[in-house]
Amino acid sequence: MADIDAAILLPPARALRRLPVDRETLARLGGEACIACGAVAELRPARMEFTSDGAGGLYGWPTRVCPQH
């Protein structure tokens, strides 16, 4: 069996990236506001929404909705 250089098996280092997501969008994705309209009262659980990590992976967000949605 041949030896393998372990360094080549490690994922490449990634630089931190600033994402174009504002505070309201984060509140919606984080379930602090209705995912559809941004209302913050009488929220109930809704479906999972997914965003890309930019490398083929997905990140799930357990969103919530207001009574109108």
Ligand SMILES: [Zn+2]
């Ligand atoms: Zn709503």
